[in-house]
Amino acid sequence: MARVLILGGAGYIGLAVAQALIRSGNYTVLATSRSDTKTKLLASNEVKPLIGELSDITFVKAIIAENRIDVVIDLSQAYSDATTILESVTGAAQDRASRLATENSIGPKLGFIYCSGSWVHGSPRDQRISDTSVPSTFLAADKPATAVAWRPAHEQAVLKSRDNLDVAIVRPGAVYGRGSWVMTAWWGKVLDAAKSGDENTIEIPAYQETRKGVVCVDDLADGFVRVVDRLPTFGSWPVFDFVSETISISTMMEEVKRVIGAKGALSYVGCDGNPFFEALALICNATSGRARAELGWIPKRTEFVRDLPQLVAAWEASQ
Template sequence: MKVLVLGATGFLGFPVAQAFVRSGHEVWGQTRSQSKAKLLASEEIIPLIADPSNGSAWTEAAEKVDVVINCIGGNDIVALTQKVYQVITEASKKARGTSLPKLTYICVSGAWVYGDDRTNLVSERSPLNNPAALVKWRPEEEARVLKSTQFDGIVVRPSALYGRSGSSTHMLFAQAAQGKIEWGGDKRGRLASIHVDDAAELFVRIAEAAPICKGVIFDASNNQTESVEDVLSKIVEVSGAEGYSFHEPGNIFELALATTSLIRPSLGRALLGWAPKKAGFVDGMKTYYASWQAAQ
């Protein structure tokens, strides 16, 4: 199988690309950086140096592959996600025609679309009644991807990613290294999370079973959430920080990070036999903090 990972040097995209290589697939990795292209090549990932906003720079690659995975992040993510949709649609029309299986497009969303609900369990089948303000645009984009007739669309919703160099946990570890953590939320919150390697394994399983996964949403999340206080206390313990404190969220990112969603993923396990293998965020904190330190 031929796979193109957009955002292949990012916190999620890099492990995803590595996981596909380990599974024997031919993998292209898009990056904007010549220096990071060397990193991709060293991991047997074929570098594609291109600005994702310039569709003509990577359309040819999209036309050659079987699966495109959008792991792009950044401040311009809304516009880039819309651009990717357009390019994938045109690439699928041009290269696949009517005689070949449709191109598979896996769009990365996120658990924040569930919004804050500290009472009810949610899963892939739950309605999205109150998404966090930061990702209010995502439900409409998810629906557009899933309903496309030009390609086989699949949506993956990772929860807070931990492990390796940190992702959303980078902020907490960086604060701890400076001496104190300030959390924009309250002590009653709970954190839904997933190790980045476990998330990457789910992407591989989805892509390999794409014909039965088209039109499906998958939650990439551990089976249990963790108390925010437990998380912060453990970071303090392993880092030697002075302590932690809470404050009201000061922006839409902090509001999203403070969102509590009681996620119980089911479709990855039921359809693909996927289950997280890594230790939870709290239980493996010593290892994860040391890994983050080494990456700085």
């Protein structure tokens, strides 16, 4: 079976991707973690744990070589280490090719999948966005969110590494399901009001026109498996957006308020310059047509608002 290394495999998305790869029956999965505390979690999910720092080029290159890794998935979200990680993986691929050359042989390229996100599209408002849009260029409908302004350049660095690697870029929307924290900045305000019995206006750090693009963590994990399956076959643009549906913030939050039992009216007060809140409050108009057409990706969870009672209950239990 092909061997997949997940950088950040003990995280919320990483563990779901690892489980999906294992369920497919086609992959052996290894994953990194920064501490021993995640070792048991990984091992109990049939994932081989590797403890070390992703900022350590020697460590990353060594685990790729020693474990004969076929594909690396970067789910670390290690903003400050992203360049170092790419350099490490590229270096490991070059070392492998050089060693094969001494034996007068060639082999398959090392695969590398980078997890970016839909925030790089900014707020295109009424313009439908495809993953063929190139962020931070004249082809983009809007500029990226400030919090991820660095990412388009890193996506380009990944794409430019194709002389040494088989690459792909995955851009999920807001990932939900089970204990996802992504909506906490909004849902937490409602929960606090309900617990305190406060019936005053509940101020939400977003805009009335905010529209969220969402994807269930399990559907996203399935998407990653499909990308791994087809990695060596992609053409000139191996970039895929994964958004199963978009929801207006008012529709979402009124249902959240009902489910939680808060009484105050909701008011969307803007983000006061907070880069994270600004990113959360974008207007998503992304589609996943290419993922459906090229990968055969069909999300199973497509009723976010209907499912809010169970989603809110799972989120609240994880607080």
